[in-house]
Amino acid sequence: MFDRALGLHQQAQFVLGEATDVYSLGEVYERQEKLKEAHASLERAVDLYRHAHFVPGEVMVIEKLREVSLLLKDAQKSEALLLPDTKLFEQDEPSALGST
Numbered sequence: 001m002f003d004r005a006l007g008l009h010q011q012a013q014f015v016l017g018e019a020t021d022v023y024s025l026g027e028v029y030e031r032q033e034k035l036k037e038a039h040a041s042l043e044r045a046v047d048l049y050r051h052a053h054f055v056p057g058e059v060m061v062i063e064k065l066r067e068v069s070l071l072l073k074d075a076q077k078s079e080a081l082l083l084p085d086t087k088l089f090e091q092d093e094p095s096a097l098g099s100t
Helices: 002-011 015-031 035-051 055-082
Strands: none
Touching: 002 015, 015 035, 015 055, 035 055
């Protein structure tokens, strides 16, 4: 759906419509928890709104981009917490429980 609308707006050289399509796609990606795709789509939408000189759209997308950026950082932090800390398993000294 978005691809068709986006293609038509690009064909018509309607930058404001293209920006709105790309922004909406970013929102869909966010709801699907595809945060990297959402971030990329929203960055493109900001550029398109700037090109169209439509400040309200630019501000709206920047706010959404800030939200996605925070979610993306939290997701990256969460992933890092899931990785085991190998240093906990490496011991140079015998454990208090005894050694073999």
